[in-house]
Amino acid sequence: MSVPRPMEGRASGSARIYQAGGDQYIEEHVHHHAPGSAPLFGHPWTGPAEPREAAPDSVRMPLVGRAPRVLRDRTDLMERLRAAVAGPGSDIQVLHGMGGCGKTAVAQALFTEAVRDHGRVGLWVNASERVSLRAGMLAVAGDRGATAGELAAAAGGRRAAADLVWHYLDQSAQPWLLVLDNADDPAVLEEGSWLRPSPSGTVLVTTRHATSSLWRAPATSSHRLGVLPLEDATLVLRDLAPDAGTRESARKVARRLGCLPLALTLAGAHLAHQLLESWSMDEYDRKLTEESTALVDRGASATGGGQSRHLVGRTWQLSLDGLAERGLPEATALLRLLSCWAADPVPLSLLMPAAQGGVGLEHLDPPLAAPRVEPALRALLDHSLIEMVETDGHRCVKAHGVLLDSVAGSVPDAERALLAAAAGGLLRAALPPEGAASPRARSQVRLLAPHATGLLHRSHRHDLVTAESVRLAVRLARLVYEAGDWTAALALASTAAKTAAEHLGAEHPVTIEARSGQGTVLFRLGRYAEAADLLRPVQQEALRTLGPHDERTLDAAYELQRVLHRLGDLAHARTLLDTVLDGRRQALGEDHVATLKTRCELLELRLAQDEFDGYTAAAGELAGECERRLGPEHLVTVWARDALARGLLRSGRGAEAEELFRRVLAGQRAGYGDDHPLVYGVLIQLSRAQYAQGKRERAAESAREVAEGRAVILGEDHPETVAARAWYTEVLATPPAPDDLVG
CATH class of the missing domain: 1.25.40.10 (Tetratricopeptide repeat domain)
Structure with missing residues (x-):
């Protein structure tokens, strides 16, 4: 599972980083690598750096950069929010508006005041994705007193996580302010009932979604946040780039950018810290005119995310154009590659093969040759188009979700298939070996899971879904399942199954494999009836289209019999299992792990059927075979010993x-x-x-x-x-x- 991810920027010397936090604004840090500093790949970051927080371990600090020096034009809103925080609790405050309008900046200012002036415990959670919301809320539970065992259970999807969190929030001895930031998909909060009022504190939600029924619930107040008034927008540019032009020039740029705080701060930071160019406000305005600045993407509503993506897109494109003019067009190709995945942290190890070559990126336009991956990464970092974060001990890069959406939308059609194939190949290469059970391997799997989902969503949107891309998601879902995060495994397996059915058809072998994997997770979650309803037609479809001897047919039958066993249909389960055992013996051999596993399952079923004659001898023989063929510590060997122990008990x-x-x-x-x-x-x-x-x-x-x-x-x-x-x-x-x- 993923943990809360902070935004980090490091710098020294005279160079700069401009860092976006959520949808709202850019923070400036100093950032420079001295000659001979450590590369991003191969060993830890060793360049000079300011001290940084060890957040993913903290929810006591906003997972964004420092607040703006001046929060422009939010006086009335801040007064209403201050009154809510100073009150007795039980309130939910919802701050909604288009992406990039400064919702997170307002939330951060309120958070600081609540802690400093009102003695509240400040708690901050990134609610943009199911994984980050769940991880952050569990961290909140830990902050409020949940035990390590309770947290481990909920994190693994084996306990009702939301109930655990709200139990500890409600019982908190100290009043608190909980910020659920970037909750742009209200379904993420609704599924699992993550959003609740509490007598012990105040909840503040920031979201781009204005009309959710969640915002109309009792004890919920909704506040719309729009773009800045022109004069305040002008002042934002003047705050960031006071020497770039006159007030009137800044006003023209502010108007051109639609007074959107995120676009304003990106533009102001770009103007303030150019190294090779020295554009004035007027020159920047002319560039925007040349690039066209329609405020609303076609088909997007006037208040939706399309505005934000379009405006941000105009801004980041200027930065990428500047990089290309300086001899770094590869930055564009790398950002397009990142846009194939999710907005979650991307482990640097995932990009390692790209830096070694052979994944097809050299055929892009512009090409991304292996030796240019590191310079491209550094360029994106230096221009705050991505940032460095550390998650579960893995060094990662992260880009803002709005930025990635905008980048993905601008990819030329001719490039999409090649990028998707490269993104899938990199994910495949990053998967740990089968059976890897180390904590680091499990954390690697949890980091990769959102990117498999993101790649499926991007591929679905542009009709690029292939059997291989679904098979990759199925394999990763299985690894997540084996790592113990059954809830996350079900989400990925369900997405893979649905995507495969829509694009490949119900009869395709990969669809059968995906749906079978979905049934496995449902079985482990105790949802036996659902698993049976899913697996019965899957097994029949496999039998009809693939034949009785295909490995996927045997796998589907194996999973179905386990469910039928739990439902008490022992005769049908036994018939299926006998068929699976015969098939695996013929296809895989007597000493294959799948065959031995099936024999263990058969022993368990024999006990359930009270078929005890000769059982102990058969179990002892199987345990010995597993130890010789698989080793004494193999989990199937352990399972066979369990079957023998049950026989001894019965005798x-x-x-x-x-x-x-x-x-x-x-x-x-x-x-x-x-x-x-x-x-x-x-x-x-x-x-x-x-x-x-x-x-x-x-x-x-x-x-x-x-x-x-x-x-x-x-x-x-x-x-x-x-x-x-x-x-x-x-x-x-x-x-x-x-x-x-x-x-």
């Missing part, structure tokens, strides 16, 4: 079963981590083994740990939590008999 050998379950538990924890749901699946079996031996207190303690752990991780309503609660109640209520063997 009355409780002490042997307990010993083996402890070994299985250690293997599961080593492979998944302490709080994985599968770990609790073993722990409940350990409790049963203890109960069977008359160790009532130990059995109750293990059962209690399972019941409480599953409630935290999976939620109270998950079927496995319900089963754990029932077992705990039974252990407490019934004294064990020596021959009471519970399977």
Whole structure:
């Protein structure tokens, strides 16, 4: 999962960075690399830098740059917001307006005053995407007292995260101001009920969306923020570039830019800190005239995001043109590549192959040859078109979402397919190896997931979806699932399945693969009926179009039988599983991991069907085979040992079963981590083994740990939590008999 991402700028000497925070304004930092400074690739940034915050670990500071020196024309609005913050709480203040109109600047000014003058705890969350909102709100819960275990469970998608957050906000001993910044898609707040009033504090939302039903809810006040009056817009330019021209010249540029704060501050920063050119306000105005400055994109409403994208586009294009004139046209190509992905942080490791060549970027116009990637990156950094951030220990670059939308819209049609292919190839190369379970590999996967979604959305918009681009998203969704973030995995898998069905058709093998993967995540989330409704037609479609022996047909049948097993349709599940085992033996061989995994599943199903004759011998044989072929620490080997331990328990050998379950538990924890749901699946079996031996207190303690752990991780309503609660109640209520063997 991603954590809150700050904006960072570093500088020294006489060079400059101009940094955009949200939609609102540019902050100036000093930024220069001395000769011989470290490259972006290969080793850590070692050039001189101002101290910076360790934010993704903080929600106590706005995730943007410093506030403008003067906040122009927001006096009445600020008075209303101050009154709300000074009040008793329970209010939601919504600040809406077109992108780049300064909503975040107002929010930041209010945040500073609330902390400094009103003694409020200031909390700041980037609400632009589901991932960043969820991560930021969980960080808020941690700030207000949530435990590490609760946060880990919610972050992994195994507990109702919003309920956890608002519980701790409501119980806060200190009044607070919570800013949900850049909530431009209200559905992100609505899904999961992230937006709620609280008696303990005030919520301020900034958004480009003016008409959501969320803003009409009780205890919600809505404030429209428009562009600046002309005179105040003129003063913004004069604040930033006092020596670039007269007041009248600044007024002309302000009018040309539609008085949009983001465009004004980009223009003012550009004018103030040119190195090779020295355009005046009048010259800048003439350039804008030559480039055309229609205020509204075709088809965009007069108050929508189209204005912002168009105006920002005119501004960044001037910067890119200036870079091209200085011999850096590659900056345009690199920014276009970044626009294929999401506005989330892009790990530098994702761009590494581009700096090594061979990904097709040299065929762009302008070309992006491997040796020019680093200079292009530095150029974009120096002109504040991107910024350096650090997320989960990975150095990343990040561009503003409005800027990326504008860039993507201006890509020539002839370039789109090549850019999409290159973006997909870079994502594919950045995926960790199959089975990689290190914390760094898991964090890498979480960083890449939004970019796979972004690439699918861009490809969908321009009818560039290919089987390979969907297959990439399916693979990444599976890796996210294995990393334990099941909610994020479901979002990506669902997007991949929907996109594949629309562009490739329901019969396409990749569509079948994508929908099968979606069913897998639904199964793990305990949504068995939904998973069955999805997987039944997928399995039939695979059987009809791919044939009974295709690996994807076998995979779909395997996933379906797991769901049917949970739903109690054991006979149908057994028929499917027998077919899968025969097919995998023929296609993959007896010692393939998928074949061995299927045999483990078959043992579990045999127990459910009370087919115990010869079970323990078969389980012992399988455990030995897995250890020889896969190794003693492999998770399928651990699973086979679990099947053997269950057999020992059923045959009355409780002490042997307990010993083996402890070994299985250690293997599961080593492979998944302490709080994985599968770990609790073993722990409940350990409790049963203890109960069977008359160790009532130990059995109750293990059962209690399972019941409480599953409630935290999976939620109270998950079927496995319900089963754990029932077992705990039974252990407490019934004294064990020596021959009471519970399977």
